[in-house]
Amino acid sequence: MVGMRDVAKKAGVSLSTVSLVVNGTGYVSDDMRSKVQAAMKSLDYIPNELARNLAHNRTNMIGVIVPTIRHPFFATLTAALQREFSARGLRTMLCSTADSDKGEADYVDMLQRHMMDGIVMAAHTAHPSGYWTSIGRPVVAFDRYLGPGIPSIGSDHEQGGRLVARTLIDAGAHHVVMVGGPRSQFHDLDSGAVFRSGDLAEAGVTTFPTIRYYLTLEHELNEAGIAYDYVEAGEVADFQGYSDTMHDVFERFDDVDAVVSSDIGASQCVQEILRRGLRPGADVQVVAYDGTYLADTAGVRLTAVCQDFDALAAAVASRMNALIEGEESSSSTTDLNPPVSGGAGDAFPDGDGRLPGSAAELIPLTLRKAESTR
Known part of the structure; x- marks a missing residue:
């Protein structure tokens, strides 16, 4: 096996010079560097990446x-x-x-x-x-x-909540059901916190900035006088839970005319709507939140709030x-635990308010209108 000593002998330079060239550290003249690189090529020498990374205190x-x-x-x-x-x-x-x-x-x-x-x-x-x-x-x-x-x-999940709200308000929704993870995650760092109809006055610190889209949506619907409910569907990996929950939503609420959920939940909702002989978009509007490939495979193309993954x-x-x-x-780095003053009316209208746990750098979302909404 060819090593750095072999390269040094071939190039007629010291072992330390070969080390400097391989690790990219210290000064080496262009002439010396050329000799070492030529010797490495001639001997088919492959640098030990682990050793090189250790020299830089890096693993990449x-x-x-x-x-x-x-x-x-x-x-x-x-x-x-x-x-x-x-x-x-x-x-x-x-x-x-x-x-x-x-x-x-x-x-x-x-x-x-x-x-x-x-x-x-x-x-x-x-x-x-x-x-x-x-x-x-x-x-x-x-x-x-x-x-x-x-x-x-x-x-920017607050923006995402507004995009969903405006879509459903403009489309004349009367009863919106949001389906998501356990509501306890909304205040998982303060078990005494209470969220009342989007009121943030008693909101505790949370590890989940995504709650901003739910709370913003609730606030906007409340302001517009539109009825809404939040239904828990289990943990993020519980896919069957979403299917079961969508069935329960239509058993529990006979007047539901709009459902908002992740791409998985929205796709399961479309399947439930079709099983009941209803028309997605016409009888029940469905909005997906994420905009992954699944939003195109639900049976109808879903209206989706799309996150910019790139x-x-x-x-x-x-x-x-x-x-x-x-x-x-x-x-x-930014302290992500700013105080919240007042209720939702103070925190949401102009977008300047911040929930505890909001991200330091926010990436905008986009709305893609499709067949599942009016």
Whole structure:
């Protein structure tokens, strides 16, 4: 096996000179560099990437933690992140917490032992904020709040809620049912918090910035005098739960004329509507939230609020790169726990209000109108 000593002998230079060329550290004259590179090519020498990374105190590996890759949102996000990191010379190591015995603690341990350069945290965590802020290594939160000083990237879910509200209000909806995850996640860092018809006065800190779209939608519907209900469908990986819940929605509410849910829930809703001999879009309007490939495979093309996965991935990668390169420290990141003053009327009308746990960098969403709404 060819090693650096062989390259040094072939090029007629010292071993240290070969090391400098291979690792890209220190000054080497153009003449010396050419000799070393010619010798490497002649000998078919392949640098030991692990050794080179250790010399730079880098692994070029980013851990990406998601709840499950079975969910179309996280599958699409993971693909976008992998493309973006790859373009920056970084590889990704995926941890799907619902599909594996390993959890975020294993990845944090790897990060602290310098086996990874950083972690993108896109799954729910039961660890307190102090756990994440004490790591002292690059961590970027995606669509969650991990604690003061931990940078967070996410979609502008308040804008998303407004897009859904305007679509349904303009289309003359009378009773809207929102189907999502456990309502307890709306105040998972403060068990005493209460959300009353979109009123944020008693809202506790949450790790889920996505609640902004539900609360904004509730507030807008309330202002327009439109009836609404929120129905829980189980955890993010519980796909059967969405099917069962959509059946229950139509058994429970005989006047429902609009349903809002994730792409999975919206697709299941269309199937339930068709089973009942109703017409999607005409009898019951359906709005999907995410805009993944699943929104095109429901039987009818779904009206969807679409998240910009490429822009989200680029923002995450850019922030991670800045942390790794030392261009940004945890002390320079935005505190994601601003106070909330008054109720929903103060927080939502002009878009300037912020919920606790809102992302530091927000990416706009777009609305795609299709067959499932009027």
